[in-house]
Each structure stands twice: as structure tokens, then as C-alpha cells.
Amino acid sequence: xxxxIIGGKKFSSxxxxxxxxxxxxxxxxxxxxxxxxELVTMALKRVDVKNEKDNILTHLNHSQFNLLPNxxxxxxxxxxxxxxxxxxxxxxxxxxxxxxxxxxxxLMPDPIETxxxxxxxxxxxxxxxxxxxxxxxxxxxxxxxxxxxxxxxxSPIGSNKGVRTSDFLEIIIDxxxxxxxxDAGIGAxxxxxxxxxxxxxxxxxxxxxxxxxxxxxxxxxxxxxxEAGRMAYEAKLGRVSHxxxxxxxxxxxxx
Amino acid sequence: xxxxxxxxNIGWQQTQESIYSKTEVDVKNALVSSxxxxxxxxxxxxxxxxxxxxxxxxxxxxxxxxxxxxxxQFYVPMYLSNECQNICTYCGxxxxxxxxxxxxxDQEILEEVKVIKSxxxxxxxxxxxxxxxxxxxxxxxxxxxxxxxxxxxxxIEVQPLDKEEYEELISVGLNTVLVYQETYNRENYxxxxxxxxxxxxxFRIETHDRLGEAGIHKMGVGVLIGLEDWRTDSFFAASHxxxxxxxxxxxxxxxxxxxxxxxxxxxxxxxxxxxxxLVQLICAYRIFNQEVELSMSTRESDTFRNxxxxxxxxxxxxxxxxxxxxxxxxxxxxxxFEIHDKRTTSDFVKKVIEQxxxxxxxxWDSGLQ
Numbered sequence: 001x002x003x004x005i006i007g008g009k010k011f012s013s014x015x016x017x018x019x020x021x022x023x024x025x026x027x028x029x030x031x032x033x034x035x036x037x038e039l040v041t042m043a044l045k046r047v048d049v050k051n052e053k054d055n056i057l058t059h060l061n062h063s064q065f066n067l068l069p070n071x072x073x074x075x076x077x078x079x080x081x082x083x084x085x086x087x088x089x090x091x092x093x094x095x096x097x098x099x100x101x102x103x104x105x106x107l108m109p110d111p112i113e114t115x116x117x118x119x120x121x122x123x124x125x126x127x128x129x130x131x132x133x134x135x136x137x138x139x140x141x142x143x144x145x146x147x148x149x150x151x152x153x154x155s156p157i158g159s160n161k162g163v164r165t166s167d168f169l170e171i172i173i174d175x176x177x178x179x180x181x182x183d184a185g186i187g188a189x190x191x192x193x194x195x196x197x198x199x200x201x202x203x204x205x206x207x208x209x210x211x212x213x214x215x216x217x218x219x220x221x222x223x224x225x226x227e228a229g230r231m232a233y234e235a236k237l238g239r240v241s242h243x244x245x246x247x248x249x250x251x252x253x254x255x
Numbered sequence: 256x257x258x259x260x261x262x263x264n265i266g267w268q269q270t271q272e273s274i275y276s277k278t279e280v281d282v283k284n285a286l287v288s289s290x291x292x293x294x295x296x297x298x299x300x301x302x303x304x305x306x307x308x309x310x311x312x313x314x315x316x317x318x319x320x321x322x323x324x325x326x327x328q329f330y331v332p333m334y335l336s337n338e339c340q341n342i343c344t345y346c347g348x349x350x351x352x353x354x355x356x357x358x359x360x361d362q363e364i365l366e367e368v369k370v371i372k373s374x375x376x377x378x379x380x381x382x383x384x385x386x387x388x389x390x391x392x393x394x395x396x397x398x399x400x401x402x403x404x405x406x407x408x409x410x411i412e413v414q415p416l417d418k419e420e421y422e423e424l425i426s427v428g429l430n431t432v433l434v435y436q437e438t439y440n441r442e443n444y445x446x447x448x449x450x451x452x453x454x455x456x457x458f459r460i461e462t463h464d465r466l467g468e469a470g471i472h473k474m475g476v477g478v479l480i481g482l483e484d485w486r487t488d489s490f491f492a493a494s495h496x497x498x499x500x501x502x503x504x505x506x507x508x509x510x511x512x513x514x515x516x517x518x519x520x521x522x523x524x525x526x527x528x529x530x531x532x533l534v535q536l537i538c539a540y541r542i543f544n545q546e547v548e549l550s551m552s553t554r555e556s557d558t559f560r561n562x563x564x565x566x567x568x569x570x571x572x573x574x575x576x577x578x579x580x581x582x583x584x585x586x587x588x589x590x591x592f593e594i595h596d597k598r599t600t601s602d603f604v605k606k607v608i609e610q611x612x613x614x615x616x617x618x619w620d621s622g623l624q
Contacts, residue, residue, distance in 0.1 A: 021324020023611045045407075045620040048377075073623050075505060086622055104507040105500060105546045158322055211320045 002234065004201050006039075006179050007095065007127030007148040009066065013038045014196065015226040016068070016181060018206030019056050020046070022215065029059040031209055035219035041068040041097050041204065044083050049090030057091075068129065070097035075110075077117035084121055096121060097151070098130040107157045111138050115145065122146035131183055134165035136172050143177055150176065151204065153184040154195060158207045160187025163195050173199040189218075189225030196229025197237060257464040258498050259457055265494060267440055270297075271487040277301035286310055291543045296493050299539035300486045308535055315538035315567040318545045327607055328548075328570040328618045329600075330378035330410070333367055334579045335359050335398055337589055339384030341451030343437075345482065345515055347577075347591040348384040350451065355588045357579045358389050361401055368405050370582035374574060374600040377617045378408040380433070382577075382591075385414035385452060392420045396427055403428045408619035410473070414452065415462040421469035430619065433475035434462045435511070438482040439491035443525075447482055463495065467503030472624050474499070474506060475550070480533075481515035481524040489536055493543060500544075509548040509570065510540055514555070530559060534566060541567035553594040560596050561606050573603040 004011040017037040022028035032040055040060060047069075048054045060067065069087035074080045077100065084096045098121065100114050101107040114130050115138070121128045127148045132138055134152040142150055152172055155161035162185060163169065173180050179201035186192050187208045195203050205222050212218035277298040285295035286307065298304060299311065336358035339348040347354065359367065371379065381398060383390045390413075399409055410431035411424070421432065438444050441456055448454040466474045476495050478488040496508055512533060515524055528536075533555075540549055550570040551563060564571065573596070576582055578589035596603070604614045 021320075021326060022613060023325035024608065024613050045623060046615070046618060048617050073619065075624070079623065082622060083620075086620075102505045105504070160321060207321065207324065210324050 004179060006129070009095075009127075011038050011202070013223070013226075014202040014230055015192070015223055016041065016183075016202055016204040017209065017219075018042070018204065019060070020206055021210035025055045025059040027215055028056070028210070029062075031215035031219040032060075033062065033064065034216045034223070035209065036064075036223045037219075038064060038066055039068050039095075040065045041070045041206075043072040044069050044087050045073040049086070066095065067091050067093050068095050068097050069093065070099050070131075072099045072101075074100055075102040075113075076100065077113040077120065080113070080117040081120050081124075084117075084126055085124075088126065094125060095127045096129065098128055109133060109153070111135060114138075115141055118142050118147050119145035122148075129181065134168035134172060136168060136175060139172050139176065139180075147178060149179040149181055149201075151181045151183040154182050154191065155185030157184040159185050160208055161185050162187055162191040163198075166194075166198060169195070169198055169200065189221045192222055193225040193229035193232075196226055197232050199233055202226075257461045258495055259460050261494065261498055262439060262460060262491060265491065267487060270490055271484060273297060274301050274486050274490060277303045279303055279306075282307050285542070286314060293490075293494060293497060293543075296539055296543040297490055299542055300489055300536060304535060304539070305531070308531060308538070311535065311538040311542065312566050315541040316565055318541055319567045319569065322545050323569045325611055326613045326615045327564050327568070328378065328615045329376065329604075330380055330408075330550075330570060330572050331371055331374070331376040331600075332380040332382050332412075332552075332572060332575050332577070333364075333371060334382045334577055334581060334591065335364065335394075336383045336386065336390045337579050337591065338386035338389050339451075340387070341385050341453040342449050343451075343453065344447045344449075345479065355586070357586075357589050358386075358394075359579050361397070363580055363583070364398060364401055366583040367580065368402055372405055375616050376600075377406055378410070378619065379406045380410040380412055380431075380572070382411075383413045387414075387452075392416060392423065396424055399424060399427050399429055403621065407617050407621050410475075412475075415459050416465070418465040418469045421466055421471060425469060425471060425624070428621065429471075430624070431473040431475065431507075431509070432466055432471055433477075433509070433511070434459070434466075435475070435477040435479060435513070436460060436492070436495070437479040438488055439478065439495075440483045440488065443483050463499055464502075467499060467506055470624075471506060473509060473548075475509040475511060477511040477513065479513055479515060480528050481526060484526050485528050485532070485536070489539075493540065496544065496547065507548070509550050511550045511552065512536060513552065533559075534563070537563065537567045553596040554592075555595055557596050557598060560603075561610065564607060564610055564612055573598065574600040 013036045016039045019042040071080045071083040100110045129149045131151045139150045154163040181202045182195040182200045183204040192203045281298035282304045285298040337348045343349045412433040551568045553575045577591040607614045
């Protein structure tokens with residue numbers, strides 16, 4: 001399979017994961033290791049960066065994992081930049097998953113604040129991966145200000161509803177000059193495979209793994225699905241035909 | 256328009272009749288709907304829903320897991336003062352209750368902090384009575400500034416304040432404000448709050464609007480269960496939540512379900528809620544609102560608390576003291592009410608882990624508003 005590169009970093013796994021909602025840090029660690037994931041996001045609000053024995057961070061101390069701190073909880077670009085700088089200093093990574101959702105109910109990303117923050121964080125040398133709506137124009141605007149990837153949602157975060165935005169994701173993928181990571185809403189391995197078949201460069205899965213009854217097994221299922229979807233995409237899927245092949249072709253008379 | 260107008264329009268009598276006339280069909284419809292409405296909530300808290308408790312619990316658990324995962328946020332209350340100028344018929348701090356009165360000094364607050372931090376807490380709830388001369392905004396502001404370096408998340412449960420006062424407290428690091436209406440029944444409210452600033456029903460019911468305008472990060476609503484018919488009162492609280500979520504859409508919300516506990520000079524309860532009914536109410540809230548934080552204190556028993564975390568509660572306190580200074584220098588003569596679950600934090604943490612949940616102590620960051 002082709003390599004995925006974001007901000008100069010090569011990833012052989014196209015399954016990105018998160019640390020939230022697990023019943024214990026041990027279970028999280030086992031599942032994430034099994035998933036093969038090399039990029040793991042964690043909310044800055046949940047980790048205690050001042051504490052070397054932080055329960056989440058100590059369980060992510062494996063060479064397999066690159067940390068992707070996220071700004072979940074911030075409501076404005078200004079707060080996001082502040083949080084990103086805190087994360088960079090504490091976790092020694094330039095990677096930042098930008099999440100600005102002023103709406104705590106549905107956690108919908110704010111496109112205006114996200115664009116402002118992306119521009120500023122890029123200037124400050126961050127590898128910026130913004131969580132956004134599946135909005136093709138916003139993706140192009142983010143590319144214009146130097147984003148390193150875009151992370152459009154498949155459906156509302158944590159909803160497990162699957163890829164409901166596929167028409168817009170297809171346009172985003174078609175136009176993209178940066179990696180497209182489908183984030184949020186992927187509830188089953190089949191959803192992940194579908195996103196990969198559409199041509200997404202990676203998917204981010206958290207809730208579906210964390211709250212399953214057997215997170216490690218589910219993590220492996222997602223790993224396989226993401227690989228299968230990517231392989232199918234690279235092998236070029238046959239086009240879906242909605243009409244039967246005509247038995248009496250209309251253009252036969254042309255010889 | 257504030258919620259006061261809406262509450263007046265809802266009408267107590269017709270709401271009560273409407274809840275009690277809900278049928279099995281209404282409950283079934285509420286259970287299958289993908290987005291429950293306020294009418295569905297009525298059905299879910301009605302007597303007609305009582306035979307459906309297991310179905311409600313299953314649905315509530317599923318919705319909670321999806322949103323919050325297998326985690327429970329821990330917090331701890333710290334009582335700063337039991338001085339109070341109000342007379343409330345049910346409260347151990349009421350002006351007319353013979354009780355030693357105490358307000359913590361800076362030094363005493365820091366002694367409490369030291370003990371609380373040794374238990375591992377990072378989210379704190381500051382509680383006071385209402386005594387503006389000794390425990391006014393200046394006192395609360397000072398307390399927040401004093402403890403800010405030690406906690407990621409600071410909440411208060413104090414007298415209702417003005418918008419400007421809330422803004423002042425937010426500017427020094429206040430994250431959350433809990434104000435319970437106690438009861439939304441205007442006449443009964445008057446009966447239970449005969450004297451003091453708290454007797455002003457309108458000022459209290461408009462508090463959340465002032466908080467929303469001040470831009471608070473999180474606010475809590477709820478009723479004191481026992482003062483009135485809990486079903487009708489809870490419908491008003493759910494309507495309040497619904498109104499607030501639509502109007503102040505950047506704010507987080509939390510709901511509590513305090514059942515009246517015996518206290519010095521306590522009143523006789525008008526409505527007694529059983530454990531099954533409390534579960535019914537919690538599950539109804541979750542089915543009505545998948546995203547809202549549902550919180551539980553140590554008012555409830557060990558067994559109840561062990562089991563309720565799987566059914567929809569997402570935030571819980573433990574090891575609580577309701578007397579000012581109770582962590583470092585306990586004195587039962589100062590307490591507001593006697594808590595029920597007296598287990599230590601570490602014992603309760605073990606129990607939570609046994610249930611397959613991760614206790615979360617840090618769920619916010621002091622760098623965030």
C-alpha cells in the first residue's frame with residue numbers, strides 16, 4: 001500500500017485512534033496496540049501534563065504511538081492557540097488536532113474560528129489537523145492557509161451513525177491536495193472500509209472501539225477493515241452500474 | 256424573555272394532569288423515538304412508565320455509553336460557610352436552626368485543599384449559605400483565587416448573583432454554577448422560603464438567564480425532590496434545561512437529583528420518591544437528552560450509587576463533608592445534612608472500577624474557561 005505522509009511523518013497504518021471513553025487505561029493500551037494505530041489523539045483537558053505518572057500518558061509510552069493532542073473544550077481560535085501551545089510544550093510534539101466546538105451539545109466544529117486558528121498555528125510551526133464539517137470549500141480555504149490535513153466528519157461525533165456525508169467527502173477527496181482523514185461517526189468496521197474505499201487517506205475511530213464489549217477485538221476488526229478498504233481503493237473499484245447492459249445497443253448502426 | 260415567562264405559561268395544574276394522563280402507548284412511543292421531546296419526557300416520568308423501568312434503563316445505558324463512554328467524572332464539595340440569612344424549612348443551615356456557625360478563613364480553606372488534594376480530586380464544588388455581609392461576592396472571589404492553582408475545574412453552589420457578579424467570578428477562573436430552583440411551584444416555594452433574599456422566586460428562576468448572558472461554561476439545574484410532586488417539578492426543570500440549551504447554546508449543562516435528607520429542624524416531605532422512581536427520573540432525563548451531564552451526590556446509599564453509574568449518571572462525588580472545615584477539622588455540629596454514602600474516595604473508586612468504569616479526576620483544564 002502507498003505510504004501516508006502528514007507533516008513530513010510517514011504512517012504505515014491508516015487507522016488513527018483516540019483515548020477517550022475506555023473503562024481503563026490498561027484496556028485502552030491493549031486495544032490501541034492491537035489496532036496498529038500510529039497516531040493517537042488525546043484531549044488536553046483530560047491529561048495532566050504536569051504529572052509524569054498521568055494515567056493516560058504512561059500507557060501511551062510505546063514507540064508505535066505518535067501523540068496527537070487535541071483542543072477539545074475550547075470555544076474560540078484564541079483558546080485553541082493557547083491550548084495548542086500548552087500541548088506542544090508539555091508533550092513535545094508539533095502535531096495538533098484542532099477541535100473548536102462552541103456548541104457542547106452536538107460538538108459541531110466552528111468553521112470560522114477553525115480557519116483563523118489554523119492560519120495562526122501553521123505560522124507558529126504546528127502540524128495542524130483540523131476537525132471540520134464535510135465542507136469542500138472550507139477544505140480549500142484551509143489548504144490556502146497551509147493546513148497539513150483535513151478531518152471532515154462522517155456524522156456527529158460519537159454517534160456511530162457511519163459515513164452520512166459521503167457526497168461531500170467525495171468532492172473533498174477529489175479536490176484535496178492534503179491528506180483527508182474521516183473523523184467522527186464511524187461506528188463499525190464496514191463504515192471505515194467504506195470511507196477508505198471512497199479514497200479517504202485515513203480514518204479516526206474512538207468511540208466504536210472504546211465502548212465495544214471487547215475493545216481489543218474491535219480494534220483488530222477496524223485495522224483489517226481499514227486495510228481492506230485501502231487495498232480496494234488502490235486496486236480501483238469497478239464502477240457501480242445502475243443500468244443493465246443493453247442487449248440491442250443504440251449505436252450499432254454506426255458500424 | 257427569560258424562563259420566568261415560560262414557566263408561568265406552562266402552568267402547574269395542567270402539566271400535572273397531562274403527566275398523570277399519559278398511557279402505555281405514550282411510553283412505548285417515547286421509548287422508540289430517536290429524539291425524545293418534552294412530551295416524551297412527560298410520558299417517561301409518568302406512572303404509566305413504571306412497568307417499563309428495565310427498558311428505560313437499557314436505553315439510558317446505551318445512550319450514555321455512546322456519549323460518555325465507560326467513564327465517571329469525580330468531584331468533591333467543599334463547604335466554605337454555614338452562615339445564612341434565609342429561612343428555608345428543609346435546610347440545616349436555615350437562620351432559625353440552632354447550629355454553630357462558621358466561615359472558613361484563607362488558612363482554613365488551604366487546610367481543606369490539602370486534604371482534598373491528597374484524595375486526588377481535581378474538580379471542586381464550593382458551597383456556602385447566603386450571608387452577604389460575611390460570604391458575599393468578594394469572599395467567594397477570594398476563595399476562587401486562593402484555590403485556583405490546585406484545581407482544574409471550579410464550581411460554586413451559592414446564592415443567586417447578578418450578571419456582573421458572575422462575570423467577575425468567571426474572570427478569576429469560575430467554570431460552573433449550580434443553582435437549583437428547589438421547587439418550580441410558586442406557592443409552595445413561598446411556603447418553604449418564608450424569609451430572606453431567597454424568598455424571591457422570580458429572582459431565582461431568572462438566575463440561569465443571567466448566567467447565560469455572563470457566558471458561564473457550565474450551569475446546573477434541578478429541584479429539591481420532596482418539596483412537591485416530583486414528576487411535575489421535574490418536568491419544569493427539564494423544560495428549563497431545554498429552554499436554556501436552545502438559548503445559551505455555548506453553555507454546558509448538568510442536572511442533579513437531590514432527594515431531601517434528614518437534617519436539623521427538617522420539614523415533613525410532601526412527596527416521597529422511591530429508589531425505583533429515582534432511577535426512572537434519571538433514565539428519563541438521559542433518554543430525553545443524550546448529551547447532558549447527570550450528577551449524583553453522597554445523599555444516596557452505597558448500593559444505589561454503586562449501581563446507578565451504569566444507568567446514566569456521569570458525574571459523582573464521594574467522601575463528602577457538609578460542615579465547613581469538615582475535611583481537615585470535622586465538626587458534626589456544623590453540618591448541613593448527614594450524608595448517606597460515607598465510604599472513602601479510594602473505596603468508592605475501587606467499586607467504580609469493579610463496575611467496569613474508569614474514574615476520571617481531571618476532565619477539564621484550568622487553562623480553559
